Amino acid sequence: MLDVSVVGYPRIGADRELKKATEQYFKGAIDAEGLARAGSALRAAHWDAQKAAGVRYIPSNDFSFYDTFLDTAQALGAVPTRYLELGLSPLDTYFAMARGFQRDGRDVKALPMKKWFNTNYHYMVPEIDARSRFALAGTKLLDEHAEAESRGVATKPVIHGPLTFLKLSRLADGTAPADYEEAIGEVYAELLGRLAARRIEIVQIDEPILVADLSEADLRLFTSLYSRILARKGSMKVLLQTYFGDVRDAYGAIMGLDFDAVGLDFVEGGENVRLLKETGFPEGKILFAGVVNGRNVWRNDYRKSLELLDDLGRHAAKGIVLSTSCSLLFVPYSVKYETEMDFRYKRHLAFAEEKLVELRELAELFGAERRGTDERLRRNQEIIRDKTQSRDFFFQDVRDRIAALSKADFDRSPAFAERFEIQRSALKLPLFPTTTIGSFPQTGDVRKLRKALKDGEITEKQYNEKLRSKIRELIKLQEEIGLDVLVHGEYERNDMVEYFGENLPGFLFTQNGWVQSYGTRGVKPPIIFGDVRREKAFTVEWITFAQSLSAKPVKGMLTGPITILNWSFPREDLPLRDIANQIALAIRDEVLDLERAGIKVIQIDEPALREKLPLRRANWKKDYLDWAVKAFRLVHSGVGPATQIHTHMCYSEFADIIREIEEMDADVISIEAARSDLTMLNVLKANNYAHQVGPGVYDIHSPRVPPEEEIHEALSRMKGKLDVAKIWVNPDCGLKTRTMEETVPSLKNLVHAARSMR
Numbered sequence: 001m002l003d004v005s006v007v008g009y010p011r012i013g014a015d016r017e018l019k020k021a022t023e024q025y026f027k028g029a030i031d032a033e034g035l036a037r038a039g040s041a042l043r044a045a046h047w048d049a050q051k052a053a054g055v056r057y058i059p060s061n062d063f064s065f066y067d068t069f070l071d072t073a074q075a076l077g078a079v080p081t082r083y084l085e086l087g088l089s090p091l092d093t094y095f096a097m098a099r100g101f102q103r104d105g106r107d108v109k110a111l112p113m114k115k116w117f118n119t120n121y122h123y124m125v126p127e128i129d130a131r132s133r134f135a136l137a138g139t140k141l142l143d144e145h146a147e148a149e150s151r152g153v154a155t156k157p158v159i160h161g162p163l164t165f166l167k168l169s170r171l172a173d174g175t176a177p178a179d180y181e182e183a184i185g186e187v188y189a190e191l192l193g194r195l196a197a198r199r200i201e202i203v204q205i206d207e208p209i210l211v212a213d214l215s216e217a218d219l220r221l222f223t224s225l226y227s228r229i230l231a232r233k234g235s236m237k238v239l240l241q242t243y244f245g246d247v248r249d250a251y252g253a254i255m256g257l258d259f260d261a262v263g264l265d266f267v268e269g270g271e272n273v274r275l276l277k278e279t280g281f282p283e284g285k286i287l288f289a290g291v292v293n294g295r296n297v298w299r300n301d302y303r304k305s306l307e308l309l310d311d312l313g314r315h316a317a318k319g320i321v322l323s324t325s326c327s328l329l330f331v332p333y334s335v336k337y338e339t340e341m342d343f344r345y346k347r348h349l350a351f352a353e354e355k356l357v358e359l360r361e362l363a364e365l366f367g368a369e370r371r372g373t374d375e376r377l378r379r380n381q382e383i384i385r386d387k388t389q390s391r392d393f394f395f396q397d398v399r400d401r402i403a404a405l406s407k408a409d410f411d412r413s414p415a416f417a418e419r420f421e422i423q424r425s426a427l428k429l430p431l432f433p434t435t436t437i438g439s440f441p442q443t444g445d446v447r448k449l450r451k452a453l454k455d456g457e458i459t460e461k462q463y464n465e466k467l468r469s470k471i472r473e474l475i476k477l478q479e480e481i482g483l484d485v486l487v488h489g490e491y492e493r494n495d496m497v498e499y500f501g502e503n504l505p506g507f508l509f510t511q512n513g514w515v516q517s518y519g520t521r522g523v524k525p526p527i528i529f530g531d532v533r534r535e536k537a538f539t540v541e542w543i544t545f546a547q548s549l550s551a552k553p554v555k556g557m558l559t560g561p562i563t564i565l566n567w568s569f570p571r572e573d574l575p576l577r578d579i580a581n582q583i584a585l586a587i588r589d590e591v592l593d594l595e596r597a598g599i600k601v602i603q604i605d606e607p608a609l610r611e612k613l614p615l616r617r618a619n620w621k622k623d624y625l626d627w628a629v630k631a632f633r634l635v636h637s638g639v640g641p642a643t644q645i646h647t648h649m650c651y652s653e654f655a656d657i658i659r660e661i662e663e664m665d666a667d668v669i670s671i672e673a674a675r676s677d678l679t680m681l682n683v684l685k686a687n688n689y690a691h692q693v694g695p696g697v698y699d700i701h702s703p704r705v706p707p708e709e710e711i712h713e714a715l716s717r718m719k720g721k722l723d724v725a726k727i728w729v730n731p732d733c734g735l736k737t738r739t740m741e742e743t744v745p746s747l748k749n750l751v752h753a754a755r756s757m758r
């Protein structure tokens, strides 16, 4: 029997209680005490579930009202002065950092948010200004441990480590992580001292940054920080926890320090096995072996895991503890809420609760005498071997098409320069052509319609008719505003990935599979269960209807294969590149059908292009970008030279992958630029970016209406940096979340600014 450890547990609540409670608190419907009670109830439920499953190392302080990285900032005293000056309670100061504060004539923006490594979770980026003083603040860490203890649960407190904290925070200008060594090292040392004084058995310090690229200076900082901190741990054990990959650069440094236990990820960090075998694992340390995947939803293959654990056991003299590969924050709560999903599919899935069962069964099987004939192993292997997945969603035609792909399928001809001229005379657009990114405000009436259809209150025919009249109005409105390339508004789409998944066999959808994306926001990622195929066109009717209403070109709107892949839970029995190509072929069919139906401009959105970029730069191209770019090229390589292909990207930095973006070979790209103050322009210029581009001229995430002069000024700057013949004028992103009252004047100003530039 092995001991079991959980790195972290989901915290939003099986029924999203956390979202509901925090939102009520924000509205003033409950007070701080009410919110505290809700948090306490959630923690209790999570500890009880883990205790019942026999977990030996149950985390505490993995709970958070918004984000644990922000909790850490507050606990270390790293709160920017402008929030402290609001004079609020610690809880409200915390929420001011998370959401911004606007009241009584005071207006302070929230801290920025960034993606947590290559997951879809976003953390708040702490800011350490020149006046920040590190000093322990608050008692959350100790309180939650004591709270669990009073329920009879001895927990392992979890904290983010100082290296990850410094590397992911925004530091005062001109400073580097090493400048904070003394200050932050001292606070962590004091913290460990306090935990040790409470006779806490073990503390988990998370340092996921150790799986990324590290410089010599980072490694030196790591070693000296921990030499200082660990000197104060007394008899308390310290577990250094890593996840999301292997620790190849830091392996030596980690093993040379006085950690009692080291947690390694063997799911995403396959390389860790080699490191361990070649370099050896120190005799005095316990290995926490992450073998149950915290980032995907499939059942664990017990036979494989047991073989791996046997192998690891031989190299860790002091023993191993069975662990999740990372926190379970990235998977939904429980499959048991999926009452509408067919059992044949459901049996392949393991969310957080099911993973607790897997941990227990694996731990028991590990020590079992006649493991080979154990019923639990037999049942597991039967599920693993069950071919429902590939029988119900195995499409020979798709497999054949993938196998038959050749280089030519990924190349569009003629080259961009020639297409540019052909399209110029075909489309006859003015200079500084204006367009939008696709969606228009999803107002209450649209959402009501969708709900009415779902509840069976209206027929599909009535629904379609209503949406058609929305489209009719929108086309008329865009013509009045004077836009050059129109859109149909995307009213029929709930979500840009979900809508595509629903129309492509191979995807599964959950009823309650919520995963925290940030703070109060959850997402329900679809599951790519089997082969993906497009059976019939599903966007063509909408787009051709919109096109029939105007002499101006209407853009066909599609979601690209990489975005669909990156916002789903992918199957694990096919390489990601094959899944990407399957989706690409499905979208390709849609592109060609749109072209055949007379659509001249087609946009294929890839806002999530960057999301699965490997954490180590050396792997960017060969492990990801090479096939991601090719999948996109496969989508549009079949169209004629006069058909104009657009793409759209947002949410992240594109400067360092600008070459690959150009290689995607779209004719036009619209890109988020307004928030970064158009610094994107310098990048485009420096790289001689040759294709057409529409750097967003205003930020659609804000309700503000941009004045005409401001847009004019942005366009003038573009003119100074880019080829005038290749500049497009558009907002930053889709208008879905805005109101019509904000959108119409904004677009009018945009059109006027473009006209005055001509």
Ligand code: GLN
Residues within 6 Å of the ligand: 437, 438, 439, 490, 496, 557, 605, 607, 648, 649, 650, 733, 734, 735, 736
């Ligand atoms: N076409 C989509 C829209 O306008 C793009 C959304 C996005 O970039 N996330 O809504």
Ligand code: ZN
Residues within 6 Å of the ligand: 437, 607, 648, 649, 650, 651, 732, 733, 734
């Ligand atoms: Zn966007």
